[in-house]
């Protein structure tokens with residue numbers, strides 16, 4: 052599950068508004084809600100990237116012939132017009148009926164450029180020409196865009212609905228040159244410079260949105276977990292927008308690579324605040340218990356819940372001699388033979404998220420095998436019903452946790468070596484559970500389930516809450532890598 056699904060932070064500047072937050076699609080088992088704090092974070096990140104891609108970009112040359120009193124007709128060319136820097140005073144992101152609206156206002160930009168002119172007239176028969184540099188300060192730059200996100204066959208499509216850029220004021224500082232040139236630049240070129248800046252930024256917006264859209268479309272719809280399972284990360288329905296958050300749903304179920312379908316149950320009752328009972332966080336990821344049950348079902352169906360135990364901390368237990376007084380028949384039939392335990396999960400473990408923790412019910416069959424002259428002879432079978440609790444925690448970007456045995460009960464299913472003492476069975480089972488099975492399961496669980504976060508992003512200060520039947524992870528997000536955002540085009544050409 053290395054690369055993950057959620058561009059969310061970047062893409063989630065956008066949406067479709069109508070929709071009731073309480074209404075959950077039956078197919079969405081993981082929901083990701085981005086709060087206004089998260090939207091602000093995403094907006095700032097995107098604006099930083101956008102500025103970085105605009106700065107140092109060069110605008111097209113501007114050339115004009117102008118009639119200058121006393122001087123005559125002058126051909127003036129502005130070249131190498133370069134945006135040197137941009138400062139943003141304020142920016143906002145708002146979710147509304149029309150989509151997601153991002154507005155940058157009161158920005159200033161500094162430009163460098165070269166100028167040159169040549170002119171001739173009957174007054175000045177010898178052509179004159181000159182060249183030099185100038186700096187331009189663009190003030191009160193306003194940029195706005197409205198976007199929308201739609202589900203398109205399980206992926207998200209980003210649609211640019213509207214955008215615009217407006218330069219409020221321009222001031223020019225001429226280095227060298229004649230006084231008349233300054234007036235020409237102000238009178239004849241100001242408008243051209245302004246629209247050139249507006250065009251460059253508008254083009255950048257179109258390119259940036261198209262790159263983000265391509266990025267969204269290229270996100271996989273399934274993520275391979277291992278040989279047995281893939282996770283279905285298709286988006287379900289259109290994202291839902293409220294005035295302070297955006298929510299997307301993902302199918303989130305494990306699917307066997309052999310395509311065994313997993314039963315679904317209906318969903319309801321997801322809380323819609325992003326607080327998890329504390330200070331507001333950027334995102335809330337809710338994971339339905341069905342996600343865990345689908346994993347349980349896939350791995351059970353794939354027969355990957357079976358182990359042969361031929362080592363125990365008390366290795367003597369795996370020889371018939373140790374049992375000679377307790378189960379005389381065993382020793383009589385198979386004197387001094389080694390034994391092993393064939394442990395298999397007999398039905399898919401059931402996982403339940405309560406309001407306090409996660410409960411797991413696991414049913415095992417432990418078959419006692421005797422190993423005699425190269426043959427494996429099953430001699431008895433004990434069934435064990437285990438109930439355990441699971442405390443989730445976040446490690447890195449993964450939800451992991453530890454299984455803790457609450458209680459178990461045993462039952463002798465069948466025996467070819469006579470009746471076994473229940474007490475004996477209990478203590479054997481207890482030893483196997485505590486020393487082998489629970490530690491083994493915990494080592495498997497350590498890896499956890501990766502949260503759906505884009506590469507380059509990491510959750511931080513995550514908090515877990517349980518809201519039957521959902522686990523909620525509320526978290527802030529930090530951005531460390533550029534892997535996706537680097538894809539934004541780097542220059543206006």
Ligand SMILES: *[C@@H]1O[C@H](CO)[C@@H](O)[C@H](O)[C@H]1NC(C)=O
Pocket residue numbers: 140141157
């Ligand atoms: C920046 O914005 C604030 C209001 O948000 C305004 O008072 C201030 O004048 C602005 N500064 C510039 C340089 O535009």
Ligand SMILES: *[C@@H]1O[C@H](CO)[C@@H](O)[C@H](O)[C@H]1NC(C)=O
Pocket residue numbers: 294295
């Ligand atoms: C957002 O919507 C809720 C109700 O849906 C309302 O109480 C709240 O005032 C709204 N907030 C803003 C900033 O419009």
Ligand SMILES: *[C@@H]1O[C@H](CO)[C@@H](O)[C@H](O)[C@H]1NC(C)=O
Pocket residue numbers: 078079205283284285286287302306
């Ligand atoms: C993955 O989830 C989507 C959305 O719920 C669903 O339409 C699709 O059939 C699922 N894919 C598989 C292989 O189950």
Ligand SMILES: *[C@@H]1O[C@H](CO)[C@@H](O)[C@H](O)[C@H]1NC(C)=O
Pocket residue numbers: 359393394395416418427
């Ligand atoms: C373990 O027991 C199961 C039946 O519960 C059986 O299908 C499997 O073949 C056994 N495995 C070995 C290696 O004996």
Ligand SMILES: *[C@@H]1O[C@H](CO)[C@@H](O)[C@H](O)[C@H]1NC(C)=O
Pocket residue numbers: 052053446447448449497498499500501
């Ligand atoms: C998170 O899980 C993935 C596999 O799902 C694993 O490769 C990665 O090492 C895990 N990260 C941590 C910090 O355990």
